[in-house]
Amino acid sequence: DQQVKQNSPSLSVQEGRISILNCDYTNSMFDYFLWYKKYPAEGPTFLISISSIKDKNEDGRFTVFLNKSAKHLSLHIVPSQPGDSAVYFCAAKEYGNKLVFGAGTILRVKS
Amino acid sequence: NAGVTQTPKFQVLKTGQSMTLQCAQDMNHEYMSWYRQDPGMGLRLIHYSVGAGITDQGEVPNGYNVSRSTTEDFPLRLLSAAPSQTSVYFCASSYSSGGKENTEAFFGQGTRLTVV
Numbered sequence: 001d002q003q004v005k006q007n008s009p010s011l012s013v014q015e016g017r018i019s020i021l022n023c024d025y026t027n028s029m030f031d032y033f034l035w036y037k038k039y040p041a042e043g044p045t046f047l048i049s050i051s052s053i054k055d056k057n058e059d060g061r062f063t064v065f066l067n068k069s070a071k072h073l074s075l076h077i078v079p080s081q082p083g084d085s086a087v088y089f090c091a092a093k094e095y096g097n098k099l100v101f102g103a104g105t106i107l108r109v110k111s
Numbered sequence: 112n113a114g115v116t117q118t119p120k121f122q123v124l125k126t127g128q129s130m131t132l133q134c135a136q137d138m139n140h141e142y143m144s145w146y147r148q149d150p151g152m153g154l155r156l157i158h159y160s161v162g163a164g165i166t167d168q169g170e171v172p173n174g175y176n177v178s179r180s181t182t183e184d185f186p187l188r189l190l191s192a193a194p195s196q197t198s199v200y201f202c203a204s205s206y207s208s209g210g211k212e213n214t215e216a217f218f219g220q221g222t223r224l225t226v227v
Contacts, residue, residue, distance in 0.1 A: 043115070043203075043221050045218070046215040049215060091154075096142070097144070097159075098169070099216060100156075103153040104153055
């Protein structure tokens with residue numbers, strides 16, 4: 001059973017608007033959550049993370065929100081830009097450095 | 112600064128052949144891991160290593176072997192390739208998490224493997 005789920009396979013957003021990508025998890029022992037961005041034919045690159053003891057973390061246009069009671073996190077991108085078009089993976093860190101990934105969401109930002 | 116380097120980028124194998132996917136990192140990271148990416152399934156952990164001489168199995172280890180003789184290198188061996196191993200393989204490295212926050216993994220560019 002998938003411990004990290006991204007239920008939206010794709011999302012389409014107009015340039016300048018907000019993109020919201022969602023992620024749900026089942027394992028309450030995860031201590032960090034991370035978002036990775038992946039372009040075709042490249043490896044995933046780290047975007048932003050949040051500790052399980054926090055509920056929000058911001059880095060420029062990117063904000064991650066964590067709702068522990070709901071076991072839910074979201075990534076907000078404001079404003080969205082065409083260069084943000086990529087696959088976004090939510091990941092959760094188990095003990096040590098083991099990462100458990102969601103299936104990914106394809107974001108398309110239309111200009 | 113090379114980061115994580117994977118070779119080859121593309122490979123076609125016949126069923127039953129063996130091969131080694133190479134991974135090297137120059138960041139002195141203790142932790143290295145191999146993932147495979149399949150459509151609709153995200154990245155799944157195959158094997159990982161917390162330091163030279165120490166390896167362990169991930170979620171999908173069957174059909175793969177690893178070893179870690181140096182900090183820098185973490186090769187992945189396919190013992191007898193099967194069509195089910197057709198996938199994109201990613202190697203990643205990071206600092207060990209002990210006492211450190213935010214130990215994000217750095218990924219290589221991937222190896223696209225096709226088994227026919």
